[in-house]
């Protein structure tokens with residue numbers, strides 16, 4: 001069942017900045033949706049409009065089928081977690097968790113013993129029951145973020161909004177908290193909208209990701225679907241490290257020929273798979289580095305190795321062939337590769353299977369968006 005709807009939502013600020021442009025999205029009950037995109041693409045503004053912290057310029061936002069455009073944040077049944085933990089510094093962990101509950105009035109009011117019970121449950125789920133008497137200043141970053149999460153969850157809101165909640169943590173803690181947040185989501189099943197510019201967070205947390213650019217949605221899909229079948233070159237290069245290789249060229253009679261400025265003959269040709277054969281004209285050929293195999297013994301290799309990033313379990317091999325720059329991932333590399341190719345004139349060839357090729361038109365849109 002759909003729980004949150006954005007219908008033609010636009011937001012322009014007084015200075016003329018169009019932050020969000022015709023944003024349409026349905027979020028299902030208990031779904032975990034991640035908004036991802038580069039800085040300034042409108043993620044936080046979208047979240048803030050759902051929270052009631054920012055007015056819409058046009059369009060509608062619905063929660064549970066009701067338009068909430070004019071409703072104040074306090075009655076939207078939403079919990080929020082931000083990058084800065086914003087804990088009450090003079091209250092201990094337990095008091096931070098119970099504070100919001102103790103302010104509830106009317107039908108939402110809980111008895112003191114129910115508040116105690118709920119705080120106990122939350123502290124246990126979040127693994128902070130052993131630090132419940134500690135003050136915020138004596139907590140680690142991860143512990144503070146857990147308390148902030150607990151505070152947002154205490155009222156059992158229907159929707160949880162998170163805006164870059166992990167960006168103040170170091171890499172190891174971020175990865176732990178990612179697992180924790182996903183586990184909590186499975187356990188508590190709250191409808192979640194999560195904002196990040198980190199594509200790893202988006203890929204690992206989301207049921208669906210929404211990729212944004214300059215206020216506009218580029219693609220809404222399951223993370224792996226967006227990764228394997230990006231709707232355009234922006235999504236293709238935003239998701240994945242290193243990004244998808246993109247070679248500019250022309251398609252003609254079922255063959256892709258790279259255009260290399262200033263070169264009279266081309267060094268890179270590729271027969272196109274059936275689904276792209278009818279396409280003619282300027283285009284980009286995309287393929288992921290992990291799907292780019294190296295043929296080290298090719299008689300007529302075309303690519304020079306111009307750099308190697310050794311990461312242990314894999315190496316990223318940077319290759320150039322006149323103006324074409326691509327990267328390939330070599331799994332379980334041994335050091336002899338580096339000695340053999342770096343700084344030498346030896347050339348190697350690349351191989352990509354048909355299933356891994358993606359074609360984009362001159363505007364950057366997928367020729368067939370599967």
Ligand code: ATP
Pocket residue numbers: 013014015017018019037038039040041042043044045046197
């Ligand atoms: P980041 O990842 O850096 O937080 P974001 O994707 O969340 O970026 P927003 O904060 O939503 O982006 O901002 C979208 C655009 O709106 C940006 O160009 C930003 O400069 C602009 N913007 C945000 N708030 C205001 C404001 N109050 N007045 C004018 N422009 C604003």
